[in-house]
Amino acid sequence: MSKLTFYENEPNTLVVTGACPHDCPDTCSWQVAVNRTTGQAVDIWGNPNHPVTQGTLCGKVDRYLERTYHRDRLTTPLKRIGPKGSGQFAPVSWDAALQEITANLQRVMAAYGAEAVLPYSYSGTLGLLQGEGMATRFFNAMGASRLARTICSEAGFEGYLYTIGATEGMEPEAYAHAKLILIWGSNTLTSNLHLWPFIQAARKQGARVIVIDPANTRTAQAADEWIAIRPGTDGALALALMHVIIGENLHDADYVEQYTVGFAALAERVKEWTPERAAEITGVSAERIRQLARDYATTQPAAIRINYGMQRHYGGGMAVRTVTCLPALVGAWRHYGGGIQLSTTGFFRRLNGTKLYRFDLIGDRKPRTINMNRLGDALSLDRTRIARAHHRPRPIDARPTPEQAGPPVKALIIYNCNPAAVTPDQSEVIKGLQREDLFTVVMDHFQTDTADYADFILPATTQLEHWDLHRPYGHLHLMLNRPAIAPVGQSLSNTEIFRRLAAALGYTDPCFQESDEEILRALIERQQHPTYAGITWDRLLQDGYARLNVPQPYLPFAEGNFPTPSGKCEFYSERMARDGYDPVPTYTAPRWSDETDDSALEVDAPRDQSLVCISPPAHSFLNSSFVNVDRLQKREKMPFLKLHPNDAQARQIANGDQVRVWNELGSVTLTAEVTEDIIPGTILAPGVWWTKFSPDHRNINQIVSSAETDMGAGATFYDTRVWVEAKAENGRHDAEANVHRHAIEQAMAAH
Numbered sequence: 001m002s003k004l005t006f007y008e009n010e011p012n013t014l015v016v017t018g019a020c021p022h023d024c025p026d027t028c029s030w031q032v033a034v035n036r037t038t039g040q041a042v043d044i045w046g047n048p049n050h051p052v053t054q055g056t057l058c059g060k061v062d063r064y065l066e067r068t069y070h071r072d073r074l075t076t077p078l079k080r081i082g083p084k085g086s087g088q089f090a091p092v093s094w095d096a097a098l099q100e101i102t103a104n105l106q107r108v109m110a111a112y113g114a115e116a117v118l119p120y121s122y123s124g125t126l127g128l129l130q131g132e133g134m135a136t137r138f139f140n141a142m143g144a145s146r147l148a149r150t151i152c153s154e155a156g157f158e159g160y161l162y163t164i165g166a167t168e169g170m171e172p173e174a175y176a177h178a179k180l181i182l183i184w185g186s187n188t189l190t191s192n193l194h195l196w197p198f199i200q201a202a203r204k205q206g207a208r209v210i211v212i213d214p215a216n217t218r219t220a221q222a223a224d225e226w227i228a229i230r231p232g233t234d235g236a237l238a239l240a241l242m243h244v245i246i247g248e249n250l251h252d253a254d255y256v257e258q259y260t261v262g263f264a265a266l267a268e269r270v271k272e273w274t275p276e277r278a279a280e281i282t283g284v285s286a287e288r289i290r291q292l293a294r295d296y297a298t299t300q301p302a303a304i305r306i307n308y309g310m311q312r313h314y315g316g317g318m319a320v321r322t323v324t325c326l327p328a329l330v331g332a333w334r335h336y337g338g339g340i341q342l343s344t345t346g347f348f349r350r351l352n353g354t355k356l357y358r359f360d361l362i363g364d365r366k367p368r369t370i371n372m373n374r375l376g377d378a379l380s381l382d383r384t385r386i387a388r389a390h391h392r393p394r395p396i397d398a399r400p401t402p403e404q405a406g407p408p409v410k411a412l413i414i415y416n417c418n419p420a421a422v423t424p425d426q427s428e429v430i431k432g433l434q435r436e437d438l439f440t441v442v443m444d445h446f447q448t449d450t451a452d453y454a455d456f457i458l459p460a461t462t463q464l465e466h467w468d469l470h471r472p473y474g475h476l477h478l479m480l481n482r483p484a485i486a487p488v489g490q491s492l493s494n495t496e497i498f499r500r501l502a503a504a505l506g507y508t509d510p511c512f513q514e515s516d517e518e519i520l521r522a523l524i525e526r527q528q529h530p531t532y533a534g535i536t537w538d539r540l541l542q543d544g545y546a547r548l549n550v551p552q553p554y555l556p557f558a559e560g561n562f563p564t565p566s567g568k569c570e571f572y573s574e575r576m577a578r579d580g581y582d583p584v585p586t587y588t589a590p591r592w593s594d595e596t597d598d599s600a601l602e603v604d605a606p607r608d609q610s611l612v613c614i615s616p617p618a619h620s621f622l623n624s625s626f627v628n629v630d631r632l633q634k635r636e637k638m639p640f641l642k643l644h645p646n647d648a649q650a651r652q653i654a655n656g657d658q659v660r661v662w663n664e665l666g667s668v669t670l671t672a673e674v675t676e677d678i679i680p681g682t683i684l685a686p687g688v689w690w691t692k693f694s695p696d697h698r699n700i701n702q703i704v705s706s707a708e709t710d711m712g713a714g715a716t717f718y719d720t721r722v723w724v725e726a727k728a729e730n731g732r733h734d735a736e737a738n739v740h741r742h743a744i745e746q747a748m749a750a751h
């Protein structure tokens, strides 16, 4: 019997349908059983009716009740009573907290202007409402600095948009119909679990699955083949594939002729990209590149799944742009099961959100926009650094002078985000957060690493306790979340906190009085675009989700219709030329391989002994969320790194040793797992551990720089040059080392 049937037959249980709020392409439909007498949630499971969730949640969100009712859940507002960063707080009432916060914001704005207030948020929830809905209204009314939310996907998005025109691509259901699937820079079984059943269905019909990744991930292990590639070199691989495809006349000349622009320029460009040249760069043999090109061009339908792994490098935008040309070149879009997916958010792009976000409330003020990846710079008091923190997504965007930097950030309002753990250049972020003259408010469920630096911590509700609406980035169903339980303790939703702050600051626009339910209902009822036809509030209340009004099977580009300026897939992009890029696919090398990059010159260590560090997500965490859930922390054991035996031997590092990973920015202590599951020359340190659960209160973002990607000013988490050495203590504290060794062996068994 399914859980749904079981609980539906329990008279004292209420079943509420909602949506997982986390930053994950799957945005699962969940169901929660609530005891009617106690009002407590007693069980949670994946909605069996949802075509993508298919009745299962991942191992993290299966634990959502443990997280919601966690012993450390914040239940009252807290005020700092110790030195900044000491983590010492005392409970205060909401009234007292809001009064003091308001007074401080007014003080800052009177002295420095509203731009001295910086919102800082990202993806604790992807809900339209608890994410940026009410927050944007609030900060627009204030005229605060704006935040460019660049930490995750900007480079890839830009690259994809130049080529395809919108982040539209294959729907997940289509993968079941592919005959060849390239999982390229994505770890499906960890980061996109609900795509896997479609991939497995394709395999049952004979499809071959190839993973292109520097690591032999659990996805690569479950696939038919792992193609090991050096980080940041995917563009070179794609160019060589096109060299072979065009050189051997394997492209779909008819599709290219009708639905693409710039073929001649592309053909000319890829001439120089022989497989031999790409092999030097990528580490993939020329022979393998040739065969892959032939298989890709001649197997139909051929599907590619790229995610964000390949774009966390300096050349990430161009890499995605280049890879994204492949399906049009071979005509893969003609077939259901052919094409590429980066994200599905583009399908939702006609959602009219003007009344939700109320940009009109800014009036004629033009606040600066700060790049979230440069929080350390933004929080400095040095005008040159503040200017550097301004968002500059394209080469043609003007670089502000120090005089144009604007005021120092004097108040920071953080919600849905844990920057002390997740943001690049951690030591500079912490330095900023430590400033005595900075007034910081953190809204969260827990006292995170970031909350330790707050002046006030405000307890926020979880997805079980509030309304929201979600546009998934991995499928085509709009998702409604209904609250299942009352707020835990005195927690309030983000929307309610901003409503109360707005009232206290005297913002009288009626939009600050609308309830969550009213806002969402009005948003749904306001939609006019045909893709939203038939999606009603009642339907969402009833089912919890509704598929966009597009055909299924959906073949968006079978006959062109690309949402680019030319209406075609753009091998040559006029827009790129205007924005300061090479208009034709090219290879932009990662920063780690740049011999002229002088940041590494600051350190006294031979460059040829450096390694590249990547830090993709740990399987049992979601970014830095869930790190404090006992059962999940136990599964991940400890902060560790994977290191190839050759690299370990050269440094006399043994399995289980404590090692120091360092570069010009800082250092972090990790436990070594020596394994051939990572290519030589690269280390992999899964993220994102809370610093407070890490040795010396530091995590991997100590060594990640705030350097930006080629497009979109994105983060370069996987483009980091480091040095690795065994810690001296390994020899001295044998007992301790043995404990670690034992633990890492267990961790490896679990992986």
Ligand SMILES: Nc1nc2c(c(=O)[nH]1)N[C@H]1C(S)=C(S)[C@@H](COP(=O)(O)OP(=O)(O)OC[C@H]3O[C@@H](n4cnc5c(=O)[nH]c(N)nc54)[C@H](O)[C@@H]3O)O[C@H]1N2
Residues within 6 Å of the ligand: 023, 024, 025, 123, 152, 184, 185, 186, 187, 188, 190, 191, 192, 212, 213, 214, 215, 217, 229, 230, 231, 232, 233, 234, 307, 308, 309, 310, 311, 313, 614, 616, 617, 618, 619, 620, 621, 622, 623, 624, 688, 718
């Ligand atoms: N369990 C779990 N799921 C998650 C998350 C999580 O923290 N935990 N995070 C969520 C979020 S915010 C996001 S953005 C997505 C990310 O989802 P993905 O993009 O799928 O995840 P990543 O692990 O960042 O990158 C995928 C793979 O790219 C590889 N990689 C790194 N550099 C390169 C490269 O240069 N080329 C190639 N070909 N591969 C490379 C990594 O080794 C990794 O296996 O996942 C979401 N899902």
Ligand SMILES: Nc1nc2c(c(=O)[nH]1)N[C@H]1C(S)=C(S)[C@@H](COP(=O)(O)OP(=O)(O)OC[C@H]3O[C@@H](n4cnc5c(=O)[nH]c(N)nc54)[C@H](O)[C@@H]3O)O[C@H]1N2
Residues within 6 Å of the ligand: 023, 121, 122, 123, 124, 125, 130, 151, 152, 415, 416, 417, 418, 419, 422, 423, 443, 444, 445, 446, 448, 460, 461, 462, 463, 494, 615, 616, 617, 622, 623, 624, 625, 687, 688, 700, 701, 704, 717
């Ligand atoms: N080294 C390294 N660093 C990384 C990455 C990596 O792969 N490697 N990945 C990067 C990526 S892709 C991303 S997307 C970012 C993500 O970074 P973040 O956006 O910081 O995501 P989380 O770490 O999950 O932290 C979100 C916080 O929001 C809180 N939260 C959740 N829901 C709510 C709510 O409704 N209200 C309030 N007030 N708070 C809420 C959670 O409790 C949690 O503390 O991290 C980036 N950092």
Ligand code: SF4
Residues within 6 Å of the ligand: 020, 021, 022, 024, 025, 026, 027, 028, 057, 058, 059, 060, 061, 062, 193, 194, 622
């Ligand atoms: S984190 Fe992803 S896979 Fe897990 S329940 Fe949420 S949406 Fe589903």
Ligand SMILES: [Mo]
Residues within 6 Å of the ligand: 023, 151, 152, 153
């Ligand atoms: Mo992300």
